Amino acid sequence: MLVALERKLNMVGLANVFSLLALLGFIASLAAHIAGYAGIERPFGINPWPLHVGIFVVWFPAVLASMKLSKGFPQKDMWKAALRGCQKWMRHALYGLFGYAFLSFFAFFVLAGDGENEASTVRGFSGHWLIFYFAAFAILRSYVSVSRSDTIRRCKYLHVVEPAHAHCPECGEYVGRQY
Numbered sequence: 001m002l003v004a005l006e007r008k009l010n011m012v013g014l015a016n017v018f019s020l021l022a023l024l025g026f027i028a029s030l031a032a033h034i035a036g037y038a039g040i041e042r043p044f045g046i047n048p049w050p051l052h053v054g055i056f057v058v059w060f061p062a063v064l065a066s067m068k069l070s071k072g073f074p075q076k077d078m079w080k081a082a083l084r085g086c087q088k089w090m091r092h093a094l095y096g097l098f099g100y101a102f103l104s105f106f107a108f109f110v111l112a113g114d115g116e117n118e119a120s121t122v123r124g125f126s127g128h129w130l131i132f133y134f135a136a137f138a139i140l141r142s143y144v145s146v147s148r149s150d151t152i153r154r155c156k157y158l159h160v161v162e163p164a165h166a167h168c169p170e171c172g173e174y175v176g177r178q179y
C-alpha cells in the first residue's frame with residue numbers, strides 16, 4: 001500500500017518535471033518559429049535543431065500519461081479523456097495550435113516554392129514542434145491534476161468503479177458519470 005502510494009507520488013513528481021520541460025520546449029520552439037518568420041536561422045545565436053530531438057524526451061512520458069488517463073475510456077474519447085484534467089484554456093490553445101500548424105505547414109510548401117532557405121525550413125518544422133511540446137505539456141498537466149482529484153468511487157457493494165465508468169463493472173449498479 002505504502003509502496004504503491006510512493007510510486008504514485010513519484011509518477012506525479014516526474015510528470016511535473018516533464019511538464020515543465022515541455023513548457024520550456026514550447027517557449028523555445030515559439031522563439032525559433034518567430035525567428036523563422038523574421039528570416040533568422042539561429043535565434044540568439046543558438047542552433048534550434050536539438051528541439052526536434054527534445055520532443056522525444058517529453059513525448060514518451062506524455063504518451064505513458066495519456067495511456068493512464070484514457071484507460072477504460074472509449075477510443076473516440078481518447079483525447080478528451082487524456083485532457084480531462086487540464087484547464088480549459090490549455091485545451092483551446094492546443095486545438096488552436098493544430099489549426100495554425102496545419103496552415104503553417106501548407107504555407108511552408110507554397111512559400112518554399114519561391115526560394116527555400118534555412119530560416120523557412122526552421123519555421124516549417126517549428127510549427128510542428130509547437131504542437132508536440134504543447135500537447136505533451138497539456139497531457140502531463142492533466143495527469144498531475146487528475147492524480148490529485150480523481151476519487152476512487154465504489155458501488156454500494158464496495159466494488160471499485162473506474163473514472164471512465166458510470167455503472168459498476170461487477171454488479172451493474174449506476175454510480176453516476178464523473179466525466
Ligand SMILES: [Zn+2]
Nearest residue numbers: 155159168171
Ligand atoms: Zn458493484
